[in-house]
Amino acid sequence: MSGNSYEWWRNSVIYQIYPRSFCDANGDGIGDIPGITQKLDYVKSLGVDAIWISPFFKSPMVDFGYDVADYRDVDPIFGNLQDFDRMIEAAHQRGLKIIIDQILSHTSDQHPWFEESRSSRDNAKADWYVWADAKDDGTPPNNWVSVFGGGSWRWCTRRRQYYLANFLKEQPDLNVHNPAVQAQLLADMKFWLDRGVDGFRLDAVNFVFHQQALGNNPSRPLKLDEKGLPPVNHYDYQWHKNDKSQPENLVFLQRVRQLMDQYPGTVTVGEVGDDNTHKIMAEYTTDQRLHMAYSFDLLTEDCNAEFLRETLKKNHQVIEKGWPCWSISNHDVPRSITRWNKGFNTDQANARAPLFLLIQLALRGSVCLYQGEELGLPEAEIAYEDLVDPYGINLWPEFKGRDGCRTPMPWTNTGGDHAGFSKVKPWLPVSAEHQRRAVEVQQDIEHSMLNGFRALIDWHRKLPPSLATAEQAVIDTGSELFAFTRHSISEEILVVVNLGKRPETLKIPAEFSGAQNITPVLFNGRLQDNALTLEAADACVLLRKKT
Known part of the structure; x- marks a missing residue:
């Protein structure tokens, strides 16, 4: 396509x-x-x-x-x-x-931009990264946490400020507002x-x-694992409302x-x-x-x-x-x-x-x-x-x-x-x-x-070009058959995949039920009386030419 x-x-x-x-x-x-x-x-x-x-x-x-x-x-x-x-x-x-x-x-903290930015508060690139003052007690400006573990804010002794690092401390965030x-x-x-x-x-x-404005991220309900324990990475403890996905x-x-x-x-x-x-x-x-x-x-x-x-x-x-x-x-x-x-x-x-x-x-x-x-x-x-x-070294052995x-x-x-x-x-x-x-x-x-x-x-x-941008609709099979259709003005395909461990049967949609204008373009199943049966790990794709 x-x-x-x-x-x-x-x-x-x-x-x-x-x-x-x-x-x-x-x-x-x-x-x-x-x-x-x-x-x-x-x-x-x-x-x-x-x-x-x-x-x-x-x-x-x-x-x-x-x-x-x-x-x-x-x-x-x-x-x-x-x-x-x-x-x-x-x-x-x-x-x-x-x-x-x-x-x-x-960037890297070894990028020349950051080396200049952290050298003082008044250099030409002082505002090229995200800098913030400490709270009165010396703690970071908010509760943001890093994807890779730990807080998102790292202290810089030269500027006496924190810089934002959403990933590793060696990856300071650029201030793209600038x-x-x-x-x-x-x-x-x-x-x-x-x-x-x-x-x-x-x-x-x-x-x-x-x-x-550097507002705090709200906490999110914790998803406990099978042992009743919270997530390994505390990044999953917050809704990330303010540290990413901004309208700008x-x-x-x-x-x-x-x-x-x-x-x-x-x-x-x-x-x-x-x-x-x-x-x-x-x-x-x-x-x-x-x-x-x-x-x-x-x-x-x-x-x-x-x-x-x-x-x-x-x-x-x-x-x-x-x-x-x-x-x-x-x-x-x-x-x-x-x-x-x-x-x-x-x-x-x-x-x-x-x-x-x-x-x-x-x-x-x-x-x-x-x-x-x-x-x-x-x-x-x-x-x-x-x-x-x-990432793995920091969170070993629960995360490798x-x-x-x-x-x-x-x-x-x-x-x-x-x-x-x-x-x-x-x-x-x-x-x-x-x-x-x-x-x-x-x-x-x-x-x-x-x-x-x-x-x-x-x-x-080799699929028909008309299907390139064809619309898609998921079929609720209620089973381990994953099925959906793609339909354009002139053609339509039905895709059915058995993701389970046993044979599964699907009554196929009415428009695919007749033999006329239907071509199996990928077929590993059994089609009888408008019912499609697929063995485990089988798949079927039917192509219908619209009249």
């Missing part, structure tokens, strides 16, 4: 590359940009439309690139600007778009657009503005869109994490703001038919003309084949993995596919002594961090070259289970997970 050339992003499949873990071309144990260039033919073979590359900017790497020290340069561990230019050219020669991460809400900061951020985006990038994935985009962001995103519109065919994808993500996605994805956005709704531990039905209903109620980008896995959460298969054995989990991709592809919206998902990689187990993620989904991509089933990733010991260990699922192992097996994913992406590409 596709739209016009300037709206290539509608229904696109975007392949996320975490550069540290994709391919090490220079033999230092860390993936790099030349490594990505070497593997572009593989990426092209998947049938995807674009690549989203996680941060490669110059950085002290406390948060592995999300702490930017220079928005206009490549960190030496990844290569240089010439390497980046060669990668862009090679990708475009293969018909692949390149989307890069852009972090608008914060027009000079806005102008600088837009200029830095223009720098990469002029180099040929096709768009930006905007990290934590709803964190860009804070409430200037809507105006700034209009400025971002005005810049993007100067480069026809470019795109923005926003990452939205909040208490009311569907509402924010709807506000952010308009003709005047972002092209599309994704939330954390499908990055949760849940995956049953009822959960998906409720998520889709909430999204449909508010999204209107906005455009979602569905993501079920990325560099921040455990891999989907592990996270979404609690209570299923390995064989069942492997059988279910293609269903997750099918659901994403068939929904109204675009898709983000994280590297290694096409191989069915499970979450890697990482020993405490091998952890490098500060993000290292388990960031381990190196397995290209071969050999140990000497660390599964084809690097000739030397990589920055994170290669999982033995991952090595057994390497690209080399699956490449020539007709019904491997890898080739199954390729076939599904190819199937998606």
Whole structure:
């Protein structure tokens, strides 16, 4: 399914590359940009439309690139600007778009802007970050807490003030209320657009503005676990009313869109994490703001038919003309084949993995596919002594961090070259289970997970163009059958997926009940007397031509 050339992003499949873990071309144990260039033919073979590359900017790497020290340069561990230019050219020669991460809400504390800002209260960049005086008793100005644990406010002895850090203390928040900061951020985006990038994935985009009055966040009812204990991370103890998702962001995103519109065919994808993500996605994805956005709704531990039905209903109620980008896995959460298969054995989990991709592809919206998902990689187990993620180190052992989904991509089933990733010991260990699922192992097996994913992406590409923006309606099956329709003026599809452990039957909608004008475009079930029966992990898609 596709739209016009300037709206290539509608229904696109975007392949996320975490550069540290994709391919090490220079033999230092860390993936790099030349490594990505070497593997572009593989990426092209998947049938995807674009690549989203996680941060490669110059950085002290406390948060592995999300702490930017220079928005206009490549960190030496990844290569240089010439390497980046060669990668862009090679990708475009293969018909692949390149989307890069852009972090608008914060920088590294080693960025020259922050070094100047913290030097005094009256320097040229004194107001480029969020500074606040202590209360009379020396405590922080309000009760805001950090995503990564601890308070959001950090004391600076030079200014005798607190600075805001919504993530790590080494990631001070920019004061984007300042027009000079806005102008600088837009200029830095223009720098990469002029180099040929096709768009930006905007990290934590709803964190860009804070409430200037610095009001306290209200407490939220605690969700207790099975042991009756409250959440591990006290970030979940508040409704985040004042530290993010402020109305000023809507105006700034209009400025971002005005810049993007100067480069026809470019795109923005926003990452939205909040208490009311569907509402924010709807506000952010308009003709005047972002092209599309994704939330954390499908990055949760849940995956049953009822959960998906409720998520889709909430999204449909508010999204209107906005455009979602569905993501079920990325560099921040455990891999989907592990996270979404609690209570299923390995064989069942492997059988279910293609269903997750099918659901994403068939929904109204675009898709983000994280590297290694096409191989069915499970979450890697990482020993405490091998952890490098500060998020996991801070909250161990109740939370193990993000290292388990960031381990190196397995290209071969050999140990000497660390599964084809690097000739030397990589920055994170290669999982033995991952090595057994390497690209080399699956490449020539007709019904491997890898080739199954390729076939599904190819199937998606060949769906009628009229379905590109087709409306969507969820069917209340009352069972573990997850079903929905997509309907345009001329065509309609019925998608039914069995997410349970036993056969399930659905009386199909009346418009699909006759044989006339109905084509099974993906069919693994039994259709008899207008009743569709699917075995566990089966799926069916019926196409109806409207008369």
